[in-house]
Amino acid sequence: MSLKIEMGRKRIDLCKIIEFPVVHDHRGNLTFIEENKHVPFEIKRIYYLYDVPSGAVRGGHAHIELHQLIIALSGSFDVIIDDGYQRKSFFLNRPHYGLYIPPGMWREIENFSSNSVALVLASELYDEEDYIRDYEKFRKMVREGFWDESD
Ligand code: TYD
Numbered sequence: 052m053s054l055k056i057e058m059g060r061k062r063i064d065l066c067k068i069i070e071f072p073v074v075h076d077h078r079g080n081l082t083f084i085e086e087n088k089h090v091p092f093e094i095k096r097i098y099y100l101y102d103v104p105s106g107a108v109r110g111g112h113a114h115i116e117l118h119q120l121i122i123a124l125s126g127s128f129d130v131i132i133d134d135g136y137q138r139k140s141f142f143l144n145r146p147h148y149g150l151y152i153p154p155g156m157w158r159e160i161e162n163f164s165s166n167s168v169a170l171v172l173a174s175e176l177y178d179e180e181d182y183i184r185d186y187e188k189f190r191k192m193v194r195e196g197f198w199d200e201s202d
Pocket of ligand 1: 096100111
């Protein structure tokens with residue numbers, strides 16, 4: 052087993068659940084997120100998935116440079132992360148937790164509950180050139196060490 056493969060196997064641990072502050076109040080709870088403080092990147096874009104039909108799967112791609120953080124603002128869903136060697140599933144169901152995903156991770160989002168809303172904070176503006184939508188191409192890039200410097 053080469054050193055490069057060993058390194059590749061650890062990349063999935065870069066994906067982590069981040070807990071955000073909660074200001075508890077009898078009028079309702081409040082959570083806030085500040086860039087470079089609660090998320091490890093500058094937030095350039097926000098988008099959200101909603102009205103997701105039962106059984107739908109979103110994602111199915113990796114990013115070259117984009118950092119993202121996914122939050123279940125409402126409802127719940129699973130985020131399946133694949134670093135090219137290992138897969139890990141994260142269940143998101145609370146608005147004060149987010150899943151941080153660095154570049155070079157294949158992701159799929161599935162099992163959306165009804166009325167769920169997935170909020171995504173992103174480090175870059177939308178750029179189709181940053182997407183890898185072919186899983187075999189992604190695996191090849193991982194094997195060639197494309198993201199190894201981020202270990
Ligand atoms: P995509 O990122 O593939 O969706 P998901 O990963 O959630 O399944 O984006 C779906 C479409 O929406 C695609 O045609 C590009 C467009 N899009 C934008 O125009 N801007 C954006 O910020 C995003 C995230 C997507």
